[in-house]
Structure formats: C-alpha cells, structure tokens
Amino acid sequence: MDVELRGLTKRFGPVVANDNVNLHIRAGEVLGLLGENGAGKSTMMNMLSGLYTPDEGEILIDGKPVKFEGPGDGIAAGIGMVHQHFMLVPVMTVAENVVLGVEPTGKFGYLDIKKARRQVEEINEKYRLHVPPDELIEELPVGIQQRVEILKVLFRSADVLILDEPTAVLTPQEVREFFGIVDTLKKAGKAIVFITHKLHEVLEISDRISVLRQGRITGEGDPKTLTESDLAEMMVGRPVSFTTAKGDAKPGRTMLELHDVTMLDENDDKVLDRVSMTVRSGEVVGVAGVQGNGQTELVEAITGLERVASGKIDFDGTDITYARVRERHKMGMAHIPEDRHKSGMVDSFSVAENMVLNNYYAPEYSKGWAIDWPKVHETAAKYCVEFDVRTPSVFLPGGALSGGNQQKMVVARELERQTKLVIASQPTRGVDVGSIEYIHERLIASRDEGDGVLIVSSELDEIMGLSDRIYVMYDGRIVAEFDNTGGKADRNAVGLAMAGSFEGEAA
Amino acid sequence: MTDMTSQATPSPDEKLDSASARRARIMGGVLIALALLVLFGLNVTPGEVATFRLTTPRDAIQVGNLVVPGGPFNMIAAALLAFLGVRQFLRGGAKWTNLSLGIGLAILVMAFLVWATAGKSFSLTGMLQATMVRAVPIALGGLAGVLSERVAVVNIAIEGMLLAGAFTGALIGSLLGGWVGMFAAILVGGGFGMLLAALVVTYRMDQIIAGVVINLFVLGVTSYVSSQVFSEYRHLNNAPTFRAFKIPLLGDIPVIGPMLFNQNLFVYGALILVAISTYYLFHTKNGLRARAVGEHPRAADTLGVDVYRTRYIHVTLGGMVAGFGGAWFTLGSVGRFDENMTNGRGYIGLAAMIFGRWHPVGALSAALIFGFADSIQQKLALLNTPIPSEFLAMAPYIATIIVVAGLIGRSKPPAANGTPYTKE
16 A cells, blocks of 8 residues: 655644655555654654644545545554554553454444454464463553554554654664564565654664654655765754763762662562662763663652662762652752653743742742742843753743753753752653753763763663763663773663663673 | 673562551551450450341241350450451561451451340341442442543532432422332433533533532532422422332342342342443443543544543443432432432442442442441441440441541552543
8 A cells, every 4th residue: 555645734823843745655665754853753644644634735545635534534544553652551451452443242232352362363473473462451561562552553454554653662672573573564565654763773674764854854765875964964954963072981989879779669569679879970870771670760769759668878978768859959969850741840830930949949039938039030041041941031831842942941950050969860851852962961061070970761872872881770670780981881782681681691 | 791790689588668568567556456445345244145137037938046145256356356466567468458457347347246236136137138228329329430430530420410319209209100200310310420521521620620519509409499399399209119029039038038139129220230330341342442431541532432422421321320329319218308318428439439449349349338337327226235326327437438548558540530531
C-alpha cells in the first residue's frame, strides 16, 4: 500500500503546525522521519491516523484521495499508529488489549477470549514477535509492551505502520531486537514510518529519510549518502556540535556519599537495593540505565522526597539521611527534577513566580511578611537573560513557554545561587537541540566551579558525553561502574550492563 | 572491561524501616487491646450459656439450638486475640496483617454476641435473614458505584439516587401500584444518572461537586414534598409493599433457606443484578470496553471506543440500579416515605464498593458485613444489653470506618477514576 501526502497544511489558531508537507510512503520501505520536538511530526501523523483533519491538501492511498474524519478512520484504511506513550491498559492481558474494539464474540456479547488468544498467537507466529498472550501488560517489560502495540495494529490488518519515537524507552540491546522486527515487517511488505530524533538510528534503519523543521520538510535524502551532521543541520537549521567541550575533571573532596541505601515501595518491594555511590566535587557522575530501574527513586532518596528504609546518605560530610528537603536545599543541593511539569514548575504560575519557588522565603524577597514582588520580577528578568530563557515577559505563565525554555527556567532557578551539589534528572528531556547544548554547558560550568554533579538520564549519549564517571543501574542496584575520563568508557559494555547482563560476570 | 566493578554483593537480612511493618505493629496493639476488652469488658457470669436458635417451630426441617458456654468461650476468644496480636509484633507479619485483623474482628463479634446472649436465647437465623435484607440497599448502592466508577466517573450521587428512588417508589406506588412504582423509581434513578453524566462528561463539572449538588437537590425536594404535601394528603404516601415469597424446596433448607430463598423481590433482584453485572463486566465485549474506558480512556478512544457514550450509558445504568435500590426503602420495606430515610446508605454503599475492590461480588460481600452490623444493632435492642441503643445505632457506621481504614489497606481504583476525558 502506498500513501501520499500532498500539500498538507494544518493550523492551530495563528500557529502553522504543518506547512505544505509532501511525503510519500511506500510498501516494503522504511521511511525515517526526523525532527525536533515541536517540529510538527505528531501533527502530521495525527492527520494520517484521522485524529486531525488537514486544513489544506490531501491524503492519497494507492493514488485515490481519502478523507479521514475520526480517530478510527486511519486504522480502518490500514494506517496503524504505535504511539510513543503506549496506549495499553496495564491491568488487562495482552490478548484483551489486542482485541479491544474489535473483539471476537459469541452469544449475548460473550467475549471469546480463547479465539482472541488464538488470533494473537497467529500474528505472533507470522512476524515472530514472541508476545505472551495471557500476561498482564503491567508485568511485561517495556520492550515487550511495544511489541504488543505493534501486534495491535497488525491485528487490525494495517499495511502502514507509524512508529512514534519507538526506541526512546529501549535499551541498546532491545533496539537491536526492535530493528529485527522492523526488518521482518518490511520484508512482509508493510510500509513503515520511523519517527525519531536519534540520528544514528535513522541512518541505520531507513531506506529514505525526510527531515521536518518548523512544520516544513527541510530535507530529504538517501541514508547511504547522508551523514549525521548533514541531518542535524537540516533538523536544527544550523551546524550543531555533538560533543560538549570540556576539560578533564579535577575531582576534590567527597560531596555525596551513599552507603547501602535501600528503599521500599508501597508493596515492600525493594526499589533501591543497597545502593552505594560517591560524587566528588569537580566531577560529573552519570547514572545510566533503562527507565524504571530505580533512578527516580535514587534521586528521591538523595533529595529527600522519599524516606529510605535503611542505609546512610552523607552530603559534604553531614549525615542527611533523614534531613528535610529544605535543609538539603539550604546546604547547597540543587535539584533539576525529571518531570518538570510534575515537580519542577507550576505551569500556571508566572515565570517570575516559578523562578523563586525554591527561595521565595529568603530575606531578599521579603518586605516584612509580604513578598517583595518588584524585587522578584527584577531578579527573574535578570536570570532570564543570564540563563537564556526566551520569554516576552516574566509575567507570562511558565506553561506557555516552549519545553526548552521551561527547562532553562528550572535550571536557572536551581543554579543561580551558590550550590555544592547538582542533581540533574533527565535534564534535557523534551528539549530542543539548542537548549540541550546550553543546559549541558551550564552543567559542565557547575562542575568546573567545583560542584559535584550527578546526572541521571536514560539517553545513553547524554551520559557518555557529559560524565567523568558512570554508574549503571539495573533493577534497583548499581551493577557496574565505569571510568569515563576523556570518554574512554566502552559504550557497548555500558549498554550491556544496562540490560543487566553483567550480573555475576564481573567481580 | 577492566575498569568495571560490581557492587552487587549478598548481605544479611537487614532491618528495614517500612510503612507496612509499622502498620503491622499498630494492628498488633489494636488486637491486644481487643483481647483485653473481651477479657474484662465482655466477661460472662460463670455457668451462663448463650442459646442461639437456628430454626423456628414453624419450619419444615428442624435443627437443634446452638448452645455456647459463655465464660469459656470468651476466655478462648480473648486468648486467640492476644495470640494474634503478639504474633503481629514477633513476626511483623506484614502479609498477614489484614487477615489477622479480619479474623480478630470476627472473633470480637462472636464474643460480643455470646456475651449479649448469655443466659438468654437469640435467633441467629433471624439475624442472618435481617442481614440479607439490610444489605440490599447497600449492595445496590455499591453496584451502582461499581458500574459508574468502572468507567471512571466518581458517583457521590448514589445517596441522592437512592433517596429519589425511595420517594418515587412511595409516591407512584401509592397512586399506581407497587410494580409501576418500582419501574418509576428505576427510571428516576436512571434520570439522575444521566444528569450526573451530562454534568461531568459533557460539561466537565467537578465530579464530587456534581454528586453533592444532586444529593442536596434530592434531599431538599423530597423533604419539602414529604413535609408539605404528604402530611396533608396521606393517601399519596401509602404504597403497597412487596411481600417475601419462598422458593420451593430451597427455602426449607435450615439457616440458608430463610436467608436467601425466603425474601422479597428486592433481595432476589439484588442477587441477580450482581450476577448479571459480574458476567457483563468481565465476560462480555462491552464490559471489556467499559473497563478499558475506566483504566485508559485514550487507549480506548484510539481503538474506536466512544468514551463519552460509554460513560453516559454506564452512569445511567448505575443510576437505574440505585433507583431500584431506593425503592427498597419504601416498596420493599415500610411502604411509606420519610424525610432523609436513606440516612447515608448510599455513602456506605460507596464504602462497600471500595472494600469490594470495584467488583460486584466484592461490593455485595462488603454490603453483607454492613448489613450484619445494621441488623445486630436492631436485634440487640431486644436483648436488653447494658449498651445504650443510640450507641448500637452507630454500629454500621463504626463498621464502615473500621473496614475502610483498617482492613482495606490499599485497594486500587480504576486508573482514570475521577478524571474527565478530553479529546485532543
């Protein structure tokens, strides 16, 4: 099945999300679609799946124009979407999730789950997906959940598969397996659209590449002749440096030390299991690992957001195991949280208010009992300039800024004061390339000023590029430690450790 | 690979400071306190026996009475409670905390009954029969909650729907007969369900506030009519009631027969509705879709399930169930409406839903516990215990607090419960 987009345009109010986009998707081919967050990839794909209707232009399937009016229309026409955030019901089984909406039934609306299971097995067999049909989704690792999503669209006999950032949640090894599945699908004659912002992946798997920037197709080409820097330039609109310039670390005294820290979740399962680590002043320590292996809990333990069950945490020689969040903060701990909307900022508060969330109580911002607002606004404006937060006004709600500027706002708030230890969790998630570069520079600058910097990230490139030392977390434990002075750690070895396969091997 | 070290080393079982261990200790304390209460508070005069009647002379099959020696029984009960409590401390058995507490409460209730009955005789079967009857409105309220919350709409309005059903049942039943009254009650309940759905699904009103508004509205209107109109025109509030009818053979089984097979329409209706809902929610296509809407509405939406429509239908169905439950108060019981006669049963129904983990059978089981507490206070009033009747009247509510706070622990609602769904 061939799908062609001709001159598609979609506007949201004054914003042009897609501007005269032309794209051709062919059967038996992988089309890599590259673009930053907010470049218009999702809008385009939502028009293909029927969620949005284009303002101008048309979609042709095998040469015939089609009109999609609802979310079910795309899949009915054979275009299936695998969303970045899985659309799976965690408390239901694989088979139930797969058949939802097109259930095989018997009398009285009876749900024929046996037949559903058989159908799942058939597809499993055909595309070698190896998905257990009776397992609950919540019990399955993310990599398998993703295959359930693929199975779901195949079950609805899709011929075009749109995969939205499919590798974001996978370990390097899972990415390999995933590419194998993409290959099988391609050989079976499916057309595949692979949406990503990871350059090396798109070069590896695609037959053709299209690059989207600010709603327009800014480049097209053959992966055999293109290089990563070509693609980056098309994507960002200017040459981009991939490596953050930094000198060697000059590690000093121990800033942060964890001794056998264990944390339990509400079911009393260990989410952190005897974690010990150190961060010295003047070095960047990276924590690598696939999401959900205890990194979130590690940061919560260090910053005091959750109570640890046993173990000891020292910060610059002081025991802070049970210290309150504000005490840690006052001692010079900065925290850039992993999810800025959940715990980094208040979307509806102004930029200025967001800038003082961590120290609004300080004497410099108060007039007796009241907050000295003119002072706050003046300081916020100063930090906006200093930290490159691009906003027309400090009175604008924080939620109205772009992802990159929101994150820089959080970074500004955390780093503007005198700090000793910076805990940065997923510091560049959902942030544009320009802001990523800037945030990385600031973190290195903090290191060079003598702070200890701990970076937790599921982007292995980020960890490899910034860290002087790397810990790998798996299943709530530190399973490996690598020296990365001058970038000498073996990327492959780190990747293997992330998948937990070094357990027992290393002594 | 030279610069790699592994930190994964086996270590002895360390003492972990966990929330559940703390809770286990607290519950241990509670159990020991209960043991002391049984030992000193519920001491029976030596030699007195408690006689529990299992059949009445009219029954087809006769079974002898259950005779329990009061003193020894309560000594054993206290010992068992103390054992459970001490065990909580020693083993810190987090896994067993809920079970221990459940068993402990059951022992306490038995000891209490033996103490209250000592030297007298008491119809156990009669109490179980009353338990079933009193569980009906709670079970139906809980079932209405299950239907609504399974599609992620929090339904605080069950109390109002019950009251509206009771009122409609009385009024229409007085004018047009019991059956018409019952169907009218179902329709009115469904109408309020649809209203709630409109408020929270279409207009995205806060679900709690919408529910409270409905409750206050129904309470106000029915109280006004009852005090201003019914007091003048008494024939408007004089409905026929559905009598109990015995199912042949099954109704003659001792103890179980009177409890399950010699009841009125509402008891049978509640049991059948629970069975149908269970089948519907867990074994049909539409049930699967409904649950998906409650857990992950966006996923359901991308697969072509109409989230809004599903919510409307199930909240309305829930309202109809609550309307039927409401009719129990008038048509299934006293035949007349009194101001605020549901008296919080809708809220207890919600507690039953939570305790029953959003499952129809669970809600029914929980309702039976509340029904038991309700009937125990009614029957104990006959036994002349030294406990004031006002205090006994609190039993169902105390049971609610104990069950919800102590026993449930963490029970998991549908993931999207309470959140409105917005299409992109």
